[in-house]
Amino acid sequence: MSWFRNHYVCVACEGHWLAESAEVQDADCPHCRAYDVVPYRSDDLTRVVVRAPAAKVRVKVKAA
DSSP states (O other), X not given: OOOEEEEEEOTTTOOEEEEEESSOOOXXXXXXXXXXXXXXXXXXXXXXXXXXXXXXXXXXXXXX
């Protein structure tokens, strides 16, 4: 799943804030309630986990 930290600056009141979400999206200013403020920068915080394939284990069986 993707995860982003969005950086915003409101052009109406010049307020700055950060918001994290699963997508880059417009937001409402928490200072003056201006609508649809576009982020000027988004940091991709997505972590990709790569799992190594299971190792093959050879078991030696002793003949009786």
